[in-house]
Amino acid sequence: MVxxxxxSSDEQNFPVERELLKQSGTIETLIVNMNLDDEDxxxxxxPIPLPNVxxxxxxxxxQWMEHHKGDPVKEGDNEDNNAEIVVPQWDDDFFKPAMYxxxxxxxxxxxxxxxxKNLLTLSCKAISNTxxxxxxxxxxxxxxxxxxxxxxxxxxxxxxNEWSE
Amino acid sequence: MxxxxxxxxxxxxxxKTVSIKDRLSLRxxxxxxxxxxxxxxxxxxxxxxIIHGLLESTFSVRIGNILLKDFELSEKGVxxxxxxxxxxxxxxSIGQFEINMDDHNLxxxxxxxxxxxxxxxxxxxxxxYDSEFDKCMQLMAEFxxxxxxxxxxxxxxxxxxxxxxxxxxxxxxxxxxxxxNYVFFHLLVAHTSLYLHTVAMTIDDFVNTLQxxxxxxxxxxxxxxxxxxxxxxxxxxxxxxxxxxANETIGEFEILEIVKxxxxxxxxxxxxxxxxxxxxxxxxxxxxxxxxxxxxxQPNS
Numbered sequence: 001m002v003x004x005x006x007x008s009s010d011e012q013n014f015p016v017e018r019e020l021l022k023q024s025g026t027i028e029t030l031i032v033n034m035n036l037d038d039e040d041x042x043x044x045x046x047p048i049p050l051p052n053v054x055x056x057x058x059x060x061x062x063q064w065m066e067h068h069k070g071d072p073v074k075e076g077d078n079e080d081n082n083a084e085i086v087v088p089q090w091d092d093d094f095f096k097p098a099m100y101x102x103x104x105x106x107x108x109x110x111x112x113x114x115x116x117k118n119l120l121t122l123s124c125k126a127i128s129n130t131x132x133x134x135x136x137x138x139x140x141x142x143x144x145x146x147x148x149x150x151x152x153x154x155x156x157x158x159x160x161n162e163w164s165e
Numbered sequence: 166m167x168x169x170x171x172x173x174x175x176x177x178x179x180x181k182t183v184s185i186k187d188r189l190s191l192r193x194x195x196x197x198x199x200x201x202x203x204x205x206x207x208x209x210x211x212x213x214x215i216i217h218g219l220l221e222s223t224f225s226v227r228i229g230n231i232l233l234k235d236f237e238l239s240e241k242g243v244x245x246x247x248x249x250x251x252x253x254x255x256x257x258s259i260g261q262f263e264i265n266m267d268d269h270n271l272x273x274x275x276x277x278x279x280x281x282x283x284x285x286x287x288x289x290x291x292x293x294y295d296s297e298f299d300k301c302m303q304l305m306a307e308f309x310x311x312x313x314x315x316x317x318x319x320x321x322x323x324x325x326x327x328x329x330x331x332x333x334x335x336x337x338x339x340x341x342x343x344x345x346n347y348v349f350f351h352l353l354v355a356h357t358s359l360y361l362h363t364v365a366m367t368i369d370d371f372v373n374t375l376q377x378x379x380x381x382x383x384x385x386x387x388x389x390x391x392x393x394x395x396x397x398x399x400x401x402x403x404x405x406x407x408x409x410x411a412n413e414t415i416g417e418f419e420i421l422e423i424v425k426x427x428x429x430x431x432x433x434x435x436x437x438x439x440x441x442x443x444x445x446x447x448x449x450x451x452x453x454x455x456x457x458x459x460x461x462x463q464p465n466s
Binding site: 084085105108109112120121124125127128131132133134135136137139140143145146147148149154157158160161163164 | 168171172174175178179180181182183184185186187189190191192193194195196197198199210211229231232233234235236245246249252
């Protein structure tokens with residue numbers, strides 16, 4: 001089993017199975033550019049620095065990739081993203097503990113930086129599920145967003161929203 | 166970590182997964198969300214349509230799980246829905262979008278304004294009045310990257326029928342007169358799926374039809390009805406008789422299934438699957454429904 005070492009922004013080393021890293025477009029490109037797949041290259045001696053991802057976040061990303069090992073890897077733009085995506089139970093449980101804190105957002109940003117499309121899609125959908133069926137004030141409260149609207153402005157938006165059912 | 170300080174790419178991805186209903190609620194949560202809702206793509210939704218509203222001279226637009234309802238069928242009403250759309254998203258992708266083209270007050274200009282910013286995979290048009298035919302053709306031309314389907318509720322003039330652009334599906338079941346075979350073959354070659362009432366067809370025409378569908382690499386579908394007696398004669402000519410059994414291969418035909426209770430005969434001819442519904446040997450009065458289908462084939466298969 002070939003291991004490739006990832007180095008987080010706080011200089012923690014994570015040896016990761018080569019196969020898992022195919023899920024990350026960014027790391028895959030780096031592996032190709034650094035010739036780490038060549039038999040003559042000593043991959044263990046050439047760690048991949050990831051200056052935009054902290055150790056605790058990278059650990060979560062690796063945990064997610066391990067669970068999704070062997071899943072088909074999405075290519076191209078996430079054009080099929082939609083409101084009807086269902087977050088599988090395992091992923092829901094994985095995201096939930098840190099949902100309203102900065103950790104989940106950091107994980108999602110890492111998924112975007114590392115170009116792990118399935119993780120980005122599911123993570124975004126898990127966030128958007130927190131909005132599901134909620135009112136504006138409920139979303140505000142759950143996400144700790146201040147209310148900047150005057151009662152008149154709020155009423156105007158409410159009126160605009162009346163076109164729909 | 167400030168939600169709104171996150172990279173644009175992340176916010177755009179996030180907003181593609183939010184339903185239209187939830188986008189409306191987000192607008193009411195804070196100014197940043199209100200702006201984010203207005204400045205992002207809404208993602209992909211399986212279906213949508215424009216219908217007459219509940220009130221007279223109004224229309225409504227459904228997109229996924231939300232109905233934007235009862236807009237006045239006038240410039241003012243159309244401007245209102247354009248405004249509503251601008252508040253909700255910059256663009257949207259829709260799998261199938263259906264429009265009933267019958268209302269002459271719903272002009273091409275209005276339809277284009279309402280559908281602006283929509284990337285539609287399949288544009289499905291329903292047409293019941295010939296007076297709206299040109300509008301229908303113009304609207305299709307405005308969506309050159311979409312596939313088109315057309316359901317006709319009246320018998321279209323042959324010259325117009327032959328001038329239709331290639332369609333994913335053409336439904337002509339309202340035409341009760343048998344379709345002449347030269348028109349039928351034109352339609353069969355031009356369009357992917359055809360739903361017809363009856364066709365003036367000989368046994369050679371039927372074999373040619375099977376050959377054309379079978380040799381096409383695309384997914385194809387054809388439905389028409391014919392007299393039981395005619396189909397019985399054709400099958401007998403091919404060597405398939407009342408005593409034939411399932412899994413039997415006769416010439417180029419294979420009998421896949423016979424369900425006598427339901428009067429169903431299921432055959433294969435090369436890559437075509439043929440379903441005969443309400444089929445009874447030598448029954449003269451009732452019609453049999455013939456469904457011929459073929460799945461898309463891979464280039465190397």
